[in-house]
Amino acid sequence: MSKVVKGWLYSREHEWVEVLSETRVRVGITDFAQNQLGDLVFVELPQVGAEVVANQSMGSVESVKAVSDLFSPVSGKVVEVNSELEDSPEVINSDAYSGGWMIVVEISNPDELSELLSAEQYADFVLEG
Amino acid sequence: MQAQALKRTPLYPLYAQHGAKVIDFGGWELPVQFSSIIEEHHTVRTKAGLFDVSHMGEVMIEGPDASAFVQSLITNDVTTLQTNQALYAAMCYPDGGTVDDLLVYKQGEQKFLLVINASNIDKDVDWIVSHAKGEVTVENVSEATAQLAIQGPLAEQVLQRLTATDLSQIRYFWFQQDVDVAGIKALVSRTGYTGEDGFELYVSAADAPSLWEKILAEGKADGVLPCGLGARDTLRFEARLPLYGQELGADITPLEAGIGFAVKLQKEQDFIGKEALQKQKAAGVPRKLVGVELIGRGIPRTGYPVFAQEAGEQDEPIGYITSGTQSPTLKKNLGLALIRAEYAAVDTPLAVEIRGKRVEAVTVKSPFYKR
Numbered sequence: 001m002s003k004v005v006k007g008w009l010y011s012r013e014h015e016w017v018e019v020l021s022e023t024r025v026r027v028g029i030t031d032f033a034q035n036q037l038g039d040l041v042f043v044e045l046p047q048v049g050a051e052v053v054a055n056q057s058m059g060s061v062e063s064v065k066a067v068s069d070l071f072s073p074v075s076g077k078v079v080e081v082n083s084e085l086e087d088s089p090e091v092i093n094s095d096a097y098s099g100g101w102m103i104v105v106e107i108s109n110p111d112e113l114s115e116l117l118s119a120e121q122y123a124d125f126v127l128e129g
Numbered sequence: 130m131q132a133q134a135l136k137r138t139p140l141y142p143l144y145a146q147h148g149a150k151v152i153d154f155g156g157w158e159l160p161v162q163f164s165s166i167i168e169e170h171h172t173v174r175t176k177a178g179l180f181d182v183s184h185m186g187e188v189m190i191e192g193p194d195a196s197a198f199v200q201s202l203i204t205n206d207v208t209t210l211q212t213n214q215a216l217y218a219a220m221c222y223p224d225g226g227t228v229d230d231l232l233v234y235k236q237g238e239q240k241f242l243l244v245i246n247a248s249n250i251d252k253d254v255d256w257i258v259s260h261a262k263g264e265v266t267v268e269n270v271s272e273a274t275a276q277l278a279i280q281g282p283l284a285e286q287v288l289q290r291l292t293a294t295d296l297s298q299i300r301y302f303w304f305q306q307d308v309d310v311a312g313i314k315a316l317v318s319r320t321g322y323t324g325e326d327g328f329e330l331y332v333s334a335a336d337a338p339s340l341w342e343k344i345l346a347e348g349k350a351d352g353v354l355p356c357g358l359g360a361r362d363t364l365r366f367e368a369r370l371p372l373y374g375q376e377l378g379a380d381i382t383p384l385e386a387g388i389g390f391a392v393k394l395q396k397e398q399d400f401i402g403k404e405a406l407q408k409q410k411a412a413g414v415p416r417k418l419v420g421v422e423l424i425g426r427g428i429p430r431t432g433y434p435v436f437a438q439e440a441g442e443q444d445e446p447i448g449y450i451t452s453g454t455q456s457p458t459l460k461k462n463l464g465l466a467l468i469r470a471e472y473a474a475v476d477t478p479l480a481v482e483i484r485g486k487r488v489e490a491v492t493v494k495s496p497f498y499k500r
Contacts, residue, residue, distance in 0.1 A: 038150070038359070039167045041455040042428050042462070049408075062428050064166045064454055065359050086426075 002032035005097050009113060010122035011073035013055070016097065017116055020104065025113075028101045029061070029092060030044065030125050038063045040089040045070075045102055050078045052105060053120055054112050059102075061089070070102070074112050080104035136185035139275050139334040140341055145349030147345075147355045157184045160357040170457040171362035173323050176238025177281030178356035179344050182322075182329070183337060186250035186271040188243040188349035191326050194263025195239045200219040200402050202260060202381055203233060204392040210235040215302050215318060217391050220256065225409055229253050230373055230391075232320065232381045236306060242316075242331075244276075246373045260401065275337035279344060279353070280327030280364075282500075287348040288328055292317075296328070311343040322361060324368025324498055369420070369465065369496035375466060376418060384409055385467065387418040416448060417473035420495030421464040421481065425488035429453030431480050432486040436487060447472050450481060456481055458498050465495065 004010070009017040014033035018026040034040065042062035052058045052072035059070045082101050085091060092100035107113075117125060135158040160181070162169060172178045190199055200207045205218035212235055220228040229249045234242040237374035243253070245253045254269045261267055265407055279288055289296050291311040296319075298454075299305055304318035316331040332340055336342055345355060362372070371377050376386050383392050384406060394407050430453050434446035448468030456463045464481070470477065475494055480487040 038162060039165050041177075041425075044426070063171075064363055064457065065161065067428075067430060 002030065002035055003097070004030065004119040004123050008119060009073070009077045009116035010119065011071065011116055012125065013071040013073070015071065017073050017113070019113070023076060023106055024079070024104060025107055026101050027073060028096060029070070030122070031096045034093050034096045035102070037061060037068060038065065040092050043085045043089045043092070043102075045081050045085065046078045048078055048081055049071075052076060052103075054109075054115075061092070072105075073107050073116060074105055074107050076105040076107040078103050079106050079113050081119065109123045136184070138181055139337040140181040142184060143341060147419050149355075149357065151219075154358055154391045156186075157247060159184060160355075161359045162357040163355040165360035166357070166363060167457045169356040170363050172352065172354045173281045173325055173356060173364055174458060175362060176349060176352040176354075177279055177283040177287055177327070178338055178359055178360065179341065179348070180278040180280065180356050181341065182361075183275040183276050183334070183371035185276050186245040186247060186253065187267070187274045187331070188245060188257060189252060189270050190241045190243060190257070190265055191239055191268075192263070192265035193239055194265050195241050197398070198261060198263055199233060199241050199243070200396070200398050200465065201262070202257065203231070203401065204400060204406070205233070206393040206396045207233060207235070207241070208396075212237055213304055213306065215304055215320060217302075217388075218451065219377070219383040219388065219391060220253070221383065221400070221406065221439045222379060223405060225402045227373070227377045227381055227383055227386070228256055228379070230371060230377055230383070230388070234304060234316070234318065238356040248270070249373060272279065273334055274331055275334045275341060276329060276331050277337065277344065278321055278323075279348075280321045280329060281325050282326070283348070283351050283353065284327040287344070287351055287353055288317075290347055291343060291452040299328075310401035311340060311347075311488055313340045313343075315340070322365035322370055324370070324496065325364070325500055328369055328469045337411075350377055362452075363454055363457055366454060366463075366465070367456055367458055367498035371418075374451060376467070381467065382406060382409060382414070384414050385416045414470055416467050416468045418451065418467050419467045419473045420493045420497060421450070421453075421479065421490050422493045423462040423481060423488055423490045425490070427481070427483040427488045428455055429466070429483070429490070430464045433464075434482045435466050435468055435490075436480045436482065437472060437479050438489070440480065446482070447479075456497055461497075463493075463497055
């Protein structure tokens with residue numbers, strides 16, 4: 001069974017959202033997602049300053065076998081990017097919830113957070129497939 | 130809506146207990162990986178891995194005219210084979226496009242086993258039957274036949290512990306019939322699709338699960354792992370072994386795909402596609418399969434367009450990527466590309482279009498890996 005972190009929020013596209021403050025969130029992909037994707041060998045993330053839009057593509061991850069879009073769970077401006085993933089995308093596999101973080105976003109619409117799932121809801125969502 | 134049921138090999142019931150992640154692969158429910166594609170890949174390059182390749186098709190051709198018939202179907206020269214010897218070949222359409230690539234096993238003067246791609250079984254059997262001539266029988270034995278492949282530098286020593294037959298006497302592209310392996314009757318062939326030494330074992334479907342477990346148990350101490358189709362694909366890719374549907378197809382000739390070594394245009398008897406291939410060779414192949422390495426950031430993937438480096442926005446691509454990945458052995462982002470022949474020389478600067486962006490690339494020598 002894949003792990004979830006209690007208290008964080010989750011999208012149906014398998015991103016996690018850690019609320020850092022009223023206006024800032026950190027975003028990554030879930031343990032379930034990394035497990036489904038397999039060995040990750042390439043990541044393309046937005047740059048600092050870029051605008052991301054909820055439910056729209058913000059980049060991509062590639063396993064040995066395939067390319068998958070990353071969907072932003074929130075709208076806003078990217079203020080930090082985990083540039084270490086560029087050289088070490090495998091950290092997402094080994095440490096999806098910590099070292100595998102992708103971006104920090106200054107959110108423009110806090111109401112969007114209510115659209116996301118709780119840890120318990122996400123765990124059920126994954127089980128239902 | 131009920132989708133058509135996926136086909137399964139006789140080993141399907143064992144996948145789960147070995148941790149397999151199962152995917153739909155051309156209508157077959159097959160393991161893409163057991164542990165991790167990269168780990169399985171390195172295991173085959175350094176130790177040995179065991180693959181279930183029972184989805185492959187097998188067609189038996191027998192009769193007094195079997196040799197002449199097979200000779201008329203394939204691009205390679207079957208008359209060079211001795212009994213217990215195998216060769217790699219293509220079957221072509223009259224225009225030189227490829228029906229399939231295959232192995233031909235000469236089991237006797239009047240008995241040939243053709244091993245074909247899983248996704249092409251129905252098409253190939255129809256093709257073979259419709260071109261049958263002389264006194265021959267054609268039998269699709271795919272369902273009754275399972276195939277396991279043990280591949281890697283330790284393959285021989287692990288398998289040797291399970292049989293009294295001296296495996297060192299089976300040379301590359303030769304085989305032995307009716308070999309007793311762990312009490313199971315197998316055709317043991319020194320062939321493979323990974324670029325490593327190893328064996329392919331053809332057994333009855335009923336015997337496959339037991340043989341699978343016995344090989345894994347015997348190889349456990351040597352680090353032998355069950356391996357999936359993901360690693361099989363990265364291994365064959367590094368060794369530049371073509372995959373039908375990517376490097377080969379109805380619109381790609383074997384000469385373009387770089388398997389001219391398996392096309393014997395000088396052989397006396399006619400074969401389907403011979404004339405077209407002779408013409409193409411005389412005129413010069415219009416496209417060639419080349420190795421491509423990305424210099425900019427990105428991984429080339431099947432279908433991505435390839436451009437000349439100086440090409441403008443309006444220029445047409447010069448070809449496309451047929452297969453690509455990050456090579457687990459070389460840690461480089463590599464592709465095979467079918468491109469116009471005038472760009473095929475090594476060190477030609479190119480660009481690969483990745484999701485609308487052109488990324489700098491260069492042609493490189495292939496195979497990317499040789500043992």
